[in-house]
Amino acid sequence: MKALIFLISIWIAVPLHAQIENPIHWTFTAKKISGTTYEIHLTGAIDAEWHTYSQTTPDGGPVPTVISFSANPLVELNGQPAEAGKLEQHFEKLFGVTVKQFSNKIDYVQKITLKKPVKTNVSGTINFMVCNDHECLPPINIPFSVSLP
Secondary structure (H helix, E strand, O other): HHHHHHHHHHHHHHHHHHHHOEEEEEEEEEEEEOOOOEEEEEEEEEEEOOOOOOEOOOOOOOOOOOOEOOOOOOOEEEEEEEEEOOOOEEEEOOOOEEEEEEEEEEEEEEEEEOOOOEEEEEEEEEEEOOOOOOOOOOEEEEEEEEEEE
């Protein structure tokens, strides 16, 4: 009977301790460029042997990174987020396209302008997929929020 109780407790406990693997460790910061202009940095430190994909991944390829910003009437987005990092491109037989990916580190930079010089937040989500040479993890959404002084 004790063995049965032990096995049941293990069966219940294991799923409770399971974690979703996320090989990218994100930081979110703002850098003031001028009076009301800022750069929002979404910086990912990517674990060894893993990579993530560009926002401009071709159709038919892996899931591209998508950055979505929440509406804020005090903030104007200036263009699309730029990608800063070492872009790697190679033909991937699995997808039949040339993939665009980043390893080690990626920094997505969104320029914004405040419509008024006030304190506010810029928030949203970053949706991305990571792979290594053996597996790909399902795409996930990570929320972010950055305070502007």
